[in-house]
Structures are given as structure tokens and as C-alpha cells.
Amino acid sequence: MAAEPPKRQKREEYKRSLAADDGALPKKKFFRQRAHANPFSDHALTYPKSPAEMDWASLYPAFAVKKPAQGEDGKEIDESRADGQAAHEEEQREARAITKDVEIADIGCGFGGLLFALSTTFPDTLSLGMEIRISVTEYVQEKIRALRSQNAENQGYQNIGCLRANTMKFLPNFFRKHQLRAIFLCFPDPHFKQRKHKARIVSSTLCSEYAYVVRPGGYVYTITDVRDLHEWMVGHFAGHASWARVEGSELEEGVVGQCVATMSTETEESKKVTRNNGEKFVAVFRRIEDPAWPGEH
Amino acid sequence: MISPYQCLAACTRRAADGHEWLLFGATGSDLVVQSSSGVASTWTPEIAAPEEPDREAAQEGPPAKRAKLTPVAEPKPNLSHLKVTKDGKHLVAVSAEDKCIRVFKVGDQCQLVQQSQRCMGKRPSSITLAMDDTTILCADKFGDVYSLPLLPSPEDEQAATPEPKDDQKKFEPSASVLTVHSGRNRKALEEQLKQAQKGAKQVKDTPRFKHHLIIGHVSMLTDVVCAKIGSRSYILTADRDEHIRVSRGIPQTHIIEGFCQGHEEFVSRLCFSKSGRLVSGGGDPYMYIWDWLSFRLIEKIPLQEPLFEHYKGHPHHTGAAEFKVAVSGIWAVPNSAQEILVACEGVPALVSFKLGSSSRTGRVLPLNGNVLDLAFIAVGAGHSIAAVSIDHVHQPGSKHELRQESGASRLQCLSNHNSGEWEDDETLTKALERFSRSMPNGARESGTASETDRGKADNKAKALRDLLYGVENLRKRPGAED
Numbered sequence: 001m002a003a004e005p006p007k008r009q010k011r012e013e014y015k016r017s018l019a020a021d022d023g024a025l026p027k028k029k030f031f032r033q034r035a036h037a038n039p040f041s042d043h044a045l046t047y048p049k050s051p052a053e054m055d056w057a058s059l060y061p062a063f064a065v066k067k068p069a070q071g072e073d074g075k076e077i078d079e080s081r082a083d084g085q086a087a088h089e090e091e092q093r094e095a096r097a098i099t100k101d102v103e104i105a106d107i108g109c110g111f112g113g114l115l116f117a118l119s120t121t122f123p124d125t126l127s128l129g130m131e132i133r134i135s136v137t138e139y140v141q142e143k144i145r146a147l148r149s150q151n152a153e154n155q156g157y158q159n160i161g162c163l164r165a166n167t168m169k170f171l172p173n174f175f176r177k178h179q180l181r182a183i184f185l186c187f188p189d190p191h192f193k194q195r196k197h198k199a200r201i202v203s204s205t206l207c208s209e210y211a212y213v214v215r216p217g218g219y220v221y222t223i224t225d226v227r228d229l230h231e232w233m234v235g236h237f238a239g240h241a242s243w244a245r246v247e248g249s250e251l252e253e254g255v256v257g258q259c260v261a262t263m264s265t266e267t268e269e270s271k272k273v274t275r276n277n278g279e280k281f282v283a284v285f286r287r288i289e290d291p292a293w294p295g296e297h
Numbered sequence: 298m299i300s301p302y303q304c305l306a307a308c309t310r311r312a313a314d315g316h317e318w319l320l321f322g323a324t325g326s327d328l329v330v331q332s333s334s335g336v337a338s339t340w341t342p343e344i345a346a347p348e349e350p351d352r353e354a355a356q357e358g359p360p361a362k363r364a365k366l367t368p369v370a371e372p373k374p375n376l377s378h379l380k381v382t383k384d385g386k387h388l389v390a391v392s393a394e395d396k397c398i399r400v401f402k403v404g405d406q407c408q409l410v411q412q413s414q415r416c417m418g419k420r421p422s423s424i425t426l427a428m429d430d431t432t433i434l435c436a437d438k439f440g441d442v443y444s445l446p447l448l449p450s451p452e453d454e455q456a457a458t459p460e461p462k463d464d465q466k467k468f469e470p471s472a473s474v475l476t477v478h479s480g481r482n483r484k485a486l487e488e489q490l491k492q493a494q495k496g497a498k499q500v501k502d503t504p505r506f507k508h509h510l511i512i513g514h515v516s517m518l519t520d521v522v523c524a525k526i527g528s529r530s531y532i533l534t535a536d537r538d539e540h541i542r543v544s545r546g547i548p549q550t551h552i553i554e555g556f557c558q559g560h561e562e563f564v565s566r567l568c569f570s571k572s573g574r575l576v577s578g579g580g581d582p583y584m585y586i587w588d589w590l591s592f593r594l595i596e597k598i599p600l601q602e603p604l605f606e607h608y609k610g611h612p613h614h615t616g617a618a619e620f621k622v623a624v625s626g627i628w629a630v631p632n633s634a635q636e637i638l639v640a641c642e643g644v645p646a647l648v649s650f651k652l653g654s655s656s657r658t659g660r661v662l663p664l665n666g667n668v669l670d671l672a673f674i675a676v677g678a679g680h681s682i683a684a685v686s687i688d689h690v691h692q693p694g695s696k697h698e699l700r701q702e703s704g705a706s707r708l709q710c711l712s713n714h715n716s717g718e719w720e721d722d723e724t725l726t727k728a729l730e731r732f733s734r735s736m737p738n739g740a741r742e743s744g745t746a747s748e749t750d751r752g753k754a755d756n757k758a759k760a761l762r763d764l765l766y767g768v769e770n771l772r773k774r775p776g777a778e779d
Contacts, residue, residue: 036481039515042773049539050558168515169538172556192485198439204551205441205513208544212553241551290552293545295528 018142022149028111031139036189037132039168039199047170054174056098059161060126063098102126105175105213106184107167108201110268112140114186116147117266119160121258125181128174129162137164168201171209178215182259185233187269190226202233204240211242216289219246219256223263223282225273230281237285246284256284300325301707302686303765304378307672310385310403318674319385319407320684320732323376324707325764328390330407331732340401340409342373342392375764378423382430387412387447389433391421393764398424398435400447413449415506423520427532428547434511434532436518442534443508444547511550514540519579519771520567526590533575533589535564537771541577543589555592559585563771568627570652572634578624580772584639584659586652598650599658600624600639607646607661608694623768630713631673632681640668642768645693647671647685649719662719665709666693669765674725682712682725688765696766699758708733 014030037043048054057064104122109115109129118127131137140162147157165174188201197203202222210220220243222233237243251260260282264270273280302322309318317333328340374392381388381403388401388409397416401409419437426447427434433445516536523546524531530546531554541557541564544550562580570576575589582601587594601622608620626640635652639659645667650659666687674682689705692698708729712722726733 034481044775049561050556166515172540172542172553173558177553177555190482192482192489203513204510206515208512208551208553211551291549293529294549 015138023146025146026139026142028139031111031135031142033133033135037166039132039166043132043166045164045166045170047165047173049173051172051174051176051179052093053096055096056102056161057096059128059163060098060102060158062155062158063100063126064095065097065099066094098126100126101179102128102161102175103179103181104128104184105130105167105180105182106186108132108185108188109140109162110136110187112143112162113266113268113271114184114263115140115160115162116143116157117262119157121262123159125159127160129160130165130167130174131162132164132166134164137162168206171213175213177212178218180214181218183210183214183218183220184259184263185220185222186263186267187224187273188222188229190224190229192226192228197232200229200232202236204236207236207240207243211240211287214287216287218287219259220285220287221259221263221282222284223267223270223280225269225278225280227279227281230283234283237283242288242290243285244288246286251282251284260284299707300761301669301688301690301765302329303669304376305670305672305684305686306379306381306388307674307684308381308383308385309675318676319381319403320672320674320729321379321381321388322686322732323379323390326373326375326392328376328379328388328401328409329732330403330409331729332407333728335728335731336407337731338407338409340411377764378421380424380426380433382426382447384430387430389424389426389447391424391435393420396420398433398445400433415445415508416504417443417508418504422518425521425523427523427530432547434521434523435508436521436534438517440514440516440518440536441510442512442518442521442532442550444511445506445508449507511547512542512544514538514542516540517771519563519565522567522569524569526573533567535567535577535579537563537773539564539579541567541575541587541589543592557585557587557589557592557594559594559597563773565624565768565771566627568629568637570629570635570637571631572652574652576627576629576637576652578627578639580621580623580769582622584624584627584637584650596657600641600648603648603658603661604641604644604646607663608644621769621772623772625768626668626671628671628673628683630681630683631675632713633717636717638662638671638683640671642766643667643691643694643696647719662711664693666705667691667696667765680712680714682710682722683719684725684729685709685711690761691765696762706733 011030018024018026103125104118104127106115106127106129109131112129115127115129129140131140144157144160144162151157185201191197191199214220220237224230234245238245246256250256264280264282270280302324304323306321307318309316319330319332322329326342331337374394374397376390377393378391379388386403388403390399390401395416396419397414398421399411400413402412403409417435417437419439421435422438423436425434431447433447434442435445436442512532512534514534514536516538518534518536520535522533524533532544532546532550534542539560539562543554545552545554557575560579560581564577564579566578568576575587577585577587582599583597584600585594586596586598604622605620623642624639625642628638630636630638635654637650637652639648645664647662647664647668648659649662664685664687666689669686669688671683671685674684676682687707687709689707690699692700710722710725710729711719713719
């Protein structure tokens, strides 16, 4: 076998050195990864069978129902499931649980610019960044670890987490029905080619899935610098019976206004667009209450 | 050699002297029908004439390659799914390679008259009938479910014909120079501009008939079933990524009610028990029983264990580690509220188990060969008769080795009388003798294969294997890319 490519070697060395220093912020250059991932392929992903089996405690240790017995051993919970006894499962379930639900999902969080902003904008809400690219996810996780360590005194950045996931396939594995109050879709891959459109993060059938995890009255926030994609996203959400576009002054007021402002300034991509003097297209959609079943009132 | 029946379907219909049953079978690209009165008929697709090379075009262009002397005829598409309406008047057949949904009218003398032929954009992986059999639901390999009218009315056709679009609409790239780009996106943009200069881009033909996208997964769909509870109708879809999704029925299919979560491997089949439970199976070594209205798993019934026990000494089963089950069929026994029959790919047996019974393991019912499909024939309230399609080409228990002996029947009929035990049903076997042996005109094969035909025969064997055994291929392979 050939020698390890120097790039990978460098990265591994860097990651080892990073692990030794709790407070050090990670450097992006060691975590870059090509900007596209195929959402249809079987990545070697880990995901829970159902939301009830999700190990939230390791992502948000400050909110764990049961504090780990020894120091920070949050992840080292006994994984042996051989006996499969109900009591054991119950114990595991408890060890994975947290005291409040994740309510904001940043889908395709990238290097996490928005996620870190959400942490301070909504200090009492748990937000989760979800990213399909493995290195980029690692970067965000490292940064969360560093920021938590730096802000240990005031318990900062305990309310955000990041994991690798293909949300187009596995969103309902992480979230219960109506669990979320907001989803952010910031600068998603535009998939310019016509035959790649099915790979876009917004489609009429995915709108149904977003409507499943977002509670009535919740929101989806989208931003892009590609007009065509903007129109595509608006067309699909506005054309879907579970969503209504939020327009006018509502976009500037209250929580919605806060979210729009944060999204327009804090994401890594939006900073780049600002530098380039590019255009930004924002759209917000409210989850409408489900109608009664046909023939029922 | 004739190929086995890869699909079966059955129905009961009103006849001159009371009721009669019909059994439909798909063998390769052909259909065979037989009724209880003994009338039988077959249907073979018309062979599309091989395209003549366009000589004029060839003369104008650069010197063309020498045309082949014998144009290769397109192989006829194999049928992959059969569904018959409850009244027995129509049969829906799906062919795999050309992605076509064909609807047939079933005549009084069992003759099949094709009424429509609609080719979908992606290969259908399952179909079912909804809205009192007026609507076909077609789930495809791309993860989408479309609804189509069973019998398109002339208005439907008119409505579905797209108005000529303004083709001259000037192409505008979707990105500007200011757009933040990765190298790839920039290349794509350049491509688009180049394409625009060349001329209007060709938009791939979308089907010209009425069809609506109603549900979609980002995963290959494996099954779709409908249920009606009171006035509420539901559509359940299963996919390769372990999901079973419960959506509302038409016209509220955009509302997802929930998911039945618990499978660890692909889900391949869904079935409702007569008592209303959902039974699901796939690549897991268990059958899953659900209280699906509350998305709750009731129990997991071991499937691999009893099969492995039964076939421990069998030459085709190498060992526990390699012995994996892939459920290829689940059926609820009509005269029993609780009994379920399960077929696994490449296994010469059915597994029978009863929901809610104290014994949590299934019973293995050995059969003459690998089970391909099953259809229940209604003969009376007292007992059930099952026509089982048997792979008479491959060795029982193997998906690769061919049988040495010939003359094995491709149908096995079972009945359960009041005792609840399944036994071979001699009467029906005799009645279906013709069906079992029937060989449509197209399926005939020339005598023994010569040496030069060996390669062809190998190809044929592989094609047959792919046609009969596709479920195990749904399993995810370890070591997929990052």
C-alpha cells in the first residue's frame, strides 16, 4: 500500500494536537471538504432508529437527565446490548435523554456560523446543526468543544450541538412529529443542472417532511444568493398546502425578524456574499395547522 | 425450458352460474389466465419491429459504421407486478425494463385486452389500487409515489396534454458572476452558457398522461399499501432506508401522520393482517408487527431462527453467518384473522405464524422449490387455498444452481381445512394443470444449447436470476463512501 497522502497525515497530526488542548479553536483549513455530497448514496452514516433512541445527552451534556457518573464520560455509556432486557434498555434510554427538546435545526450548517450565533441569540433554546460532510461536521464539533471550554464559567455554548446526517433521508429519525419550532436552510447547494434538481434540499415531497417535524406556527427560513434556487424554494414551499409565505413587515418583527437578521449576517456563506457584493434572497414560511380529515370537522 | 411465474394474482368474479375465480400469472413478459371453469388464455406483448437504420440520415452525415446485418430486437420487458381489481374486470401489469403500466380488460372468456399503456419516468417498484379501485398508486425506485386513474377518461387525456410552452424563452443562467462558487459550480455555469449558445436545451419527455406526485421519500421505495379506517384513508410506504411512513390518503397525501420505526435493515414488504395489524419484513431476521395507527411496535417474531433450524443440514445453506433472510412476500390468510404467511428469497418454504399467539416462532412449511409468489383463491368461507409459484428452474434453496431434473411443476397448491394445517390440494393442482404447464407462444426455446450458445445461456440464466431474486440486493453494503 502506498504511503499515506501527506495531506491526510497533516490533518491527522493536527487533529491529535487539537485534542490535547481543550480551549484551542480549530482551524478551518484542516477541515475543508468539497462542497457537494450526493444525498442519494448510502454514506456510512450513524443515525438512531427513532427519536426516542437518539443519544442527546452526549451532544448536550449540560442538559443530560442523568449526569454521567465519572467526569465527562458522557459518551462512554456501556453499549453492551446483548441481553436486550427491558430494564437495561430503559436505563440506556434515561442515560441518553436530556431535560429539554432540540427546537431549532440548522440543516446544512456548514462551518456553523449561524449555529454559534443561534447559541447566543436564543440562549434558552437547544439548536442542532446538521451537516452531511464529515470533516466539516468535525470542525463544528471541535469548535463547540473549544468554545464550551473557554466559556466554562458561564456555561456558554452548551445549548448547541452538531452531528453528521443526511437529513433528506433521516430527518424523522432525529425529530418527533412537530418537535421543531424552526428550520434554517441557509445557502444550500444550488444543484444547477436540471437533472440534479431532485438532489435539492427543497422539493414538494421534502416540504411534507419538514411539515412533519415542524409544529404548526413554526417556521422555515431560507436564504440563498442564487435567484433561481430562491424561486425554486419559494415555489415549492408556497405551493405546498402545509406552508404559507411570511411577507412584509412580519419579516422584520419579533423572533422572525431576529432570525432573518441573524441568518443574513452570521452564516459563513452570507459573509462571503457580502464581501462579493452579491445578492441575498430571503424567504420565510409559516407552518399552517393541518386541516381536518376529509368529511370531519 | 419455460420460465417460472414471477408474479401471481387472483380474484373472484360474478359469472353466469354464480361465482368463479381467476388466476393470473406472469412468466417473463407473458401473461397467463385461467378461470375455475377451465377456460384459459394468454397474452404476449407485440414485438416492436427493430428500427431500420435511417439511410438518408446516414448518407448525409459522415460515413456511418456498417449497419449490423441482423438488427437486434429489443428484448421484451419482463412483468414485475400484477394487480387485479376486486370486481375482476381489470388487470394492472407493470413491466420492469420499459417502466410501463398496462391496464387490461378481462373478458368473459378470460381474454386480456390491453386498454392502456403508460410508461413512467422511473421504474415502478410497487403498485396498489386506491379509491375503490379507480386509482393506481405507483411507487418507484426514485422514491416517489404517483397516482394515476385506472381508466383515464378522455377529459383526463386532454387535461394532461401540456400546452405548447414558449420554447423560445431565452436561457438565463441561474447563477450570476457574483454568486459564490465552488470550482464545480463555476464549471456547471460555464457548461450552461455554452449549452445556451448551442441552442435550446432538450427537456426530457415527461409522461403525457395524467399523473400526480403525491408522496416522496429520498430513498428507493419498496412497497406501497392502502388502508381505510372508518372514513379515514391512509397510504403506507416502505423504503430501503428502514422507514415505514404513514401518510393520509388522497386528497391529503401531503400530511405525514407518522413513522413506524424499528427496522434495522431495508423494509421490503408490508401487509395488513385481517385483524388490522401491520406486518412488515425485509432484511431483518424478524417480522415486525405494528399497531400502526399509533406507530407502536407490538412484537418482533423471529424469522431467521426457525428457517435456519429447519435447513441446518441443507447443502445450500452454508452457515448461520451467511444465512440472511430477505422477505419477498407477506400474505394474510383470508379465512384467519391472525395467520400470516411469509416467503423469503431463495427459500423453498413458507413460514406461517399467528399474531398474538403464545408461540412466538413461526412454523416452516417446506415446499417443492423456492417460493416466488402466492395468490389466495377464494373457494368458500370454510377454508383457504393458496396457489404458490415455485421456482422450477433453480435448485430448492439456491438462487444460482440450476436443477438437473426437468419436469418440476411451477405451481404448488395448498389448502388449509378446519384443522388449520396446510396440505397439498390435489383437486386444485389438477384444475390448474394447464396453467402450470402453459407455455405462451413467445416463451418457447430452441432445443439444446450448442457450445456457441453457452454464453447466451449464461446471460439468460443471469437475467432470470435478476428477475426472480432482487430483494437481497436492497441490502446496504458495508464500506460505502464517506
